[in-house]
Amino acid sequence: MDMNSLLQLGAEAFKKSSQSGDAGSALNADTLTNALASLTGGSPEGGLDIGSLVSQMQSGGMAELAASFLGDGQNAQMSASNVTELLGSDKIAAFASQLGLSESEAAGGLSEALPNMVDKASNGGSLLDSIGGVSGAIGIASKLFGR
Secondary structure, X not given: OOHHHHHHXXXXXXXHOHHHHHHHHXXXXXXXXXXXXXXXXXXXXXXXXXXXXXXXXXHXXXXXXXXXXXXXXXXXXXXXXXXXXXXXXXXXXXXXHHHOOOHHHHHHHHHHHHHHHHHHHOEOOEOOOOOXXXXXXXXXXXXXXXX
């Protein structure tokens, strides 16, 4: 699945989320897609850094959540507080402000959008395709280990 499709999928999940409130369901899809790209490390070309999000989850005490999103089974429920812990309250506040939502609506909607995006970016638990194959994995590893 290409990055633009992932962002659109995330936008749809956000809009359908009961946790994003009435304001979330009324958002323009393009505005929401752009905000998601900015929030999740998207580049101007529309890239999405799902690998970094998963890595943060695995090293930040959310390994079981990440595994459920990556696997082929049912996704575990992510809470709004998990989202805030993962992304940071400053990013949530900026995202909410960009969309005209409260921080709780923003985090709530993201608690449904992010699992869907990670789930669809992975193939049988592997993010290799979504990060650009082996060369993308090497690039991520070199960033992690400072080489």
